[in-house]
Amino acid sequence: MNNNYIVIDGGVTAPQGFRAAGIHAGIKGKKKDVALLVSDHDCALAGIFTKNRVFAAPVALCRERVARGSARAIVINSGCANACTGEQGMADANEMARLTAEQLGIEANAVCVCSTGTIGLPLPMERIANGIRDAAAALSDDGGTDAATAIMTTDTRRKEAAAECLIDGKTVKIGGMTKGAGMICPDMATMLGFITTDAAVSQPFLQKALARAAAHSFNRISVDGDQSTNDTVLLLANGAAGNIPVDENHPDAGVFTAALTAVCTALAKAIVLDGEGATKFVTVTCRGAKTSGDALAVARAVSNSLLVKTAWFGQDPNWGRVVAAAGYSGAELDQSKLEVYYDDLLVFRNGVPVMQRDLSQLEAVVQKPAFQIIIDLHLGNATETVFTCDCSHEYVNINASYMT
């Protein structure tokens, strides 16, 4: 058994047998806005989705595809979410699958469809149709970067990651791309993620591995506490590496899951780093909790607190807000046992601040572009971590004028 993987360059076209493209179809301004991702072979398909009870048409379509368990292609548009669009929206999503299938000479039910952008607007289907045709013509085995560019909305940076590992002695690659900046928490809100692998993986295990990887990556990032109507992560495994299909009992199941988690975590961190208006990357860990649920509740409450996040932006060492957020998280805690650290600096113990007079060391931590906050409840052994960012003026700017 071998639990090693290495991080490599690239994204969704890093694994063998995948081609991609990203082109400009005119849905939004002058940017690339239609992406296409295709496998040369049939793939096992796994997917996870928003828990929002208001979900977009393409989410409904992708849920059907994941229930089917296999796919060959994914078509994605940015600039329009195709959410709150009723029956027309569902018809448009199906039409996107049909048009893509037609271009690729495959079945429509082998095509997944994702959309991201403004809620409530109808898809400009003529432009989408032209875009799908252009994207199919542009497919290439180094098109991952173009695809990663075409799925961006308020993102300021393209987000790709890849890793390589050995399964049955065969080299297996995993590549991914994601978009997402605002609305990130706690259930992978307003993000799309696409992951490819040339490993052969049984579909039930692929779904389990994705759920585990997401639980420690996409579901652990917090930007602003909202959940979107369109969140989707899809994972395609085409088997081109020629390994014995990975399942729960495969000796290299652990290495596959570890490499997949590494790719998902890199993508999730990239989303936080690109959080709308973010100036700081903060890792919030709660340890010593009675249960994992309590640890996660504390880490999320601190990560989502607008008062905590604005204090970080102001480089204000306002640890009292961290303690207060832990207190209202719902987790069992005793304020006299609680400890709070900023990086290695103990700031709160036995119900009182450790440093009352000299805040300079603490200020030095919050002035850093990245730091860690640890809340130790001293009630048990559970630990959980959430990745988050600060809240700045720029966040308000971006979100005050998204629609108009």
Next chain:
Amino acid sequence: MNNNYIVIDGGVTAPQGFRAAGIHAGIKGKKKDVALLVSDHDCALAGIFTKNRVFAAPVALCRERVARGSARAIVINSGCANACTGEQGMADANEMARLTAEQLGIEANAVCVCSTGTIGLPLPMERIANGIRDAAAALSDDGGTDAATAIMTTDTRRKEAAAECLIDGKTVKIGGMTKGAGMICPDMATMLGFITTDAAVSQPFLQKALARAAAHSFNRISVDGDQSTNDTVLLLANGAAGNIPVDENHPDAGVFTAALTAVCTALAKAIVLDGEGATKFVTVTCRGAKTSGDALAVARAVSNSLLVKTAWFGQDPNWGRVVAAAGYSGAELDQSKLEVYYDDLLVFRNGVPVMQRDLSQLEAVVQKPAFQIIIDLHLGNATETVFTCDCSHEYVNINASYMT
């Protein structure tokens, strides 16, 4: 039976037999920072408190006083929360009660103590002691306004309200003051409220009436989703009006509760209107829910959504974010039945926007300083309302530099 009340001028010294003062003790800058409120007679005492598991020393003290059920005086300081201050904080809170009792010639356990301000700093007890002496000397039967000024922190406006009603044919007055601007949700976070009445009221009924009034006022306001360590609302009833003590069976119990709720609602709305950086007052109502819990969950999710609040600030009619927030609230809902109104304007029905092309009417609503959003789930008969505000640059400014 008579359910009428009238709104009158004034605050905590509007009812007979109450004196108050607000003075500058030097805890913060040059502003008034110590308030004292005293009844000439023993009072029945009711109180409600933060649900935060991290709570300040004065909250612990006031919980003991409310368990006792009677009091004569309340001393309040702003500028320092006396939270996260451990045993010293508890000793300081008790000392504040003792010093006040000494000045007034009453028992220390007849004195309630409240603090508000920065977490984690020790109280400057020498200044507090001088302040209590000065406040006792300044007590007057029109000192309510000074007291309301002395409890302010980031508040930009003093907040007072009063009402008058008839009980047993006797004129009864209820007066109140509050402080609070940020951190208001969903359980009366970072607010202090003080209400006085010259009605005679049985203590158990006083507690019930306060809980009911708060449930529809202080617990229905949302500014930023955080809950503080110090939230407290205290209600003193001194019986000076000479009515038969009000209890559950008193024929005028309803009028007392209605007048009390009116005072609490006026104070709660004043907090939202003074929300840190707020430029708009928004009433969010969810109707047609299966349960009250569902209705409240939807109204709170919409009210607390940072994406919704920044869109309001930008006067951006982004109703899609309202629908999305309802969707992740946890309430049972069906996106094809859901309706959304901005004031009287229907914007979403049957899963699709009602107006796709002309947003000008909708923009006219969100440009108003106050408007209403109604989400009708069409699943049942429960209705709940929450009062909230937008989120502006100024909010970020205020909270980025509170401590330093």
